[in-house]
Amino acid sequence: MVKVKFDTLPNLVHSVCQHYLDTKVAFRYKANGSWLDLYYNELWEKIENFALGLLSLGFKRNDRIALISENRLEWLFSDVAISLIGAITVPIFPTTSAKQIEFILNDCSAYGIVVSNQFQLNKIYQVHSNIPSLRHFIVFDKVSEGNFDLSIKSFEEVSQIGRTSKDQVRRQEIVQSLLNSLKPEDICTLIYTSGTTGNPKGVVLTHNNIVSNVEASGKTINFGERDVFLSYLPWCHAYEHTVLYAAFSRGATIAIAESIDAISLNIKEIKPTLMTTVPRLLEIIRKRINAQMAKESALKRKIFDWACKIGKKYVEEKISKKPSFITAKKYEVANNLVFSKIRAKFGVEDMRFVSGGAPLHPDVNYFFWALGYKVYEGYGLTEASPVVSVTREDDVEIGTVGKPLENVEVKITEDGEILVRGPNVMRGYWNDTQATSEAIDEDGWLYTGDIGYITERGNLKITDRKKYIFVTSGGKN
Template sequence: MSDTQTLIENRPPTVAALFLERVAATPAAEAYRYPVPPASGQGPDDWKSLTWAQAAERVHAIAAGLIELGVRPEERVALASATRLDWILADLGIMCAGAATTTIYPQTNAEESAFILSDSGSRVLIAENAGQLAKALEKRAELPDLHHVVVIDPDGVETGDWVLTLAELESRGAARLEKDPELIKERVGAITRDQLATLIYTSGTTGRPKGVRLPHDSWSYMAKAIAATGLISGDDVQYLWLPLAHVFGKVLTSGQIEVGHVTAVDGRVDKIIENLPVVRPTYMAAVPRIFEKVYNGVAAKAREGGAAKYRIFQWAAEVAREYAKVSQDNYRRTGTRSVPFGLAARHRVADALVYAKIREAFGGRLRACVSGSAALAPEIGYFFSGAGIHILEGYGLTESSAASFVNPGEAYRTGTVGKPLPGTEVRIADDGEILLRGPGIMQGYHKLPEKTAEVLEPDGWFHTGDIGELSPDGYLRITDRKKDLIKTSGGKYVAPAEIEGQFKAICPYVSNILVHGADRNFCTALIALDEQAIRPWAEENGLGGRTYAEIVADPATVALVDGYVQQLNEGLQRWQTIKKFRLLPRDLDVEHGEITPSLKLKRPVVEREYKHLLDEMYAGTREA
């Protein structure tokens, strides 16, 4: 048996046990960093640290406090909060109490929050602030199982029998631990590997969210499997901003506990650019939209600098892509990243002019980024790779505890999601669907046996709903969602995500794009532009002072985007080409339900919302 197999097969039954082991092994080592805004509200944040021992003190107090509230093993405790240190400590406290965390995105409205609380049977809700508490108060009559709400930030909150603060919960827990110091050790020791640890409701690109049941063993396996890839070590500094209510964010906390590195936590997306040079991470995870925005931002800044500066950027971008493709291809064939002398010389010049500044903006120490949740356009991936920002794409679902595949460090291949994690099996069905089996796969959907049976076979194989191809040496390429494949009225299949990704790599102004064409005789697109990226162009072209809606409605803007659509079409098969498009009057967003909190497009919602624009594009054609 290999060391990797031994590591994974001899895993403890729970992450709670792993946490206790980590605290015992490195109590004085730094575990977390978190920002404290200045009292005046002006100036930079002050970053504070917690050691593993200090984190454990709070985690144990939260766990004991929940036990004091009567929470029993496997009972659900909901967490409705943005990504912050308290989220991680609360989640660990819930697990150390033997209970199960139900995650709720802070953007979720009162009605859907109430559905999740009710469907999960959550007994306690840990809410971030008065706004999250208000949702529970509004629906209190519909939530007979909800016995308490614990509020992290007490500003504007009235406490009482039903509502208490996190500080009060910890105080109660600390008092209980004084009387019963072995309480947490005993609770953790009693947890079995198949006990429910987490109930994550899929954000659902269609229909009502389903609760995915993930046992303690899934997270323990993930912790060991991620460590076994060798992608992270105890010397790393991770910058964690992803939504922890999402499985991708949550899995990053398990790997950290296993290796014991530092994690800087701040979920404020608008602070990413400001935080990176302060945190100076060695690795971070993100979703493709973040890399697209960085790329578009760099391109827009170059354009603002004038025609010469923009030409230099365009040249450097092409050099980066060529360099990445050649070096990756050579590594695959020979095990070295050698490139021809001329290309290496051009790359050195481009590095001094462009790439070094990009790396510095990421903090200057970034060894790798992990990208997941949706497909990254290969051309954007190649650009960053050539610029020295190595993006390792991965793949997984809520139902597979997030990480099923990841690119293997130096041997990463842009455009693929890498190889399966140790201990995870994969096979491709006859229709191209990716099937997975392993310890990370869910137990099933909460209270939905029929839905579970649709995707989970009795022998453990899980149907992902994604279409993919495996290379002879085991690298997986995702081609599309099975349910998202478009079949035109001419009988041709089109993979919209692939076309959308290509367009994002070509057009520096795009924010979101939806390719449409099911049962139609040609493809069309709905395109939303990135306001920050398009405004400088608008200023240069006589549209300064206009609203976003006025800018996108102007014929000059339509002509600009049409040029990029024609460029896209040149590289597509005839039946894939975008014959018509419409620019949307605003960007798609989470608040309108058009994208999920993990920034995936909700196609049915967008198509329903903009049906009039789609119908307009097909008016007068045979199927209209």
């Protein structure tokens, strides 16, 4: 496994890329119906070119640069390049309305914006005249500039500027100077919360916030070089953002799913060993399996129901470390008759899920464990970078969200609210000292607004939320 030390996000990516160079695939992505590979040396070259291009355009430290795009390689190139020059990434969901984008860009005084395509650019056309700080517009795809007086550059144009701006020796000197100048306490990203009860608040996350959570999460989830991580949740969300870099930091190959609708196909093609998900996707998968079984004969339905019952009992005994010989033998039969056939349809024999973003119903969790796919529940919030706790492989307690990460403290107040403290806790809310002081006390404890308790086995159980947020199968809340 790769062993590198890092204290900022660009240093993390650079160290891993230098470790592997052209010996291992970093990312897999689909283009024109075929899966293509991107090696680590190619990845860093793309990041470096775009970063130098941004510098040539006049971007500087602490400039806020918004990033609005679906998951694609250019998103990652941009995210790391922006951090590399000391600027601050402001990731925004591609489903965000023009009016919401206008608020966010004005709130953070964004100097530039990077978008994926014409659809996203059209939203900027609608509001750009109301955003006085906005000076630069960069687009991944080829677009029509229309009749607007905007200086639009393509991602490739900016990268070409960076590619040809300096000779190789000078380029390396500049990049190394940039890497050395970054500090753990520098702001890395500014992520705006959903704003369901008003305007969204900008969560200020430093490099130390991010990399401390990346390191602890990667260790707890136990990513490895042989893992293939299929990513479909939006990278602009703190959850997938952190787990993406956690997988990367430990040498896992990352495959970018085409879309939520193509997940089943992509699983068969990629054969991932691990996926992050929200409960809604697992619920949909289970419902589809149940719907398919409803079309079968009465005998097959009876066998399926029996297998699910035995499977749940087997899982209960296994995780309580009190396996029964008789139950184990019955499960062997259930696996041969039912579960192995379902896995064959998935196209992958062994896979792990890390579920977060909303509560996972225990019945759904038991079903996947019985099926042969391990599901680990996690808990977090953007203000905590975001991972607070995750189920441990050797200490599964279904219905809980596991133990806190090794560098995170959790305590419960008298009224049951969950408090969190650690290097992952945000610096505060952007330009909102009052909201910051209400969220974080003088001892560094973050008030989550969630209610829960610690079980006898030391796992965290969420029992209520002060505000309920529905999370879709695509990870949007």
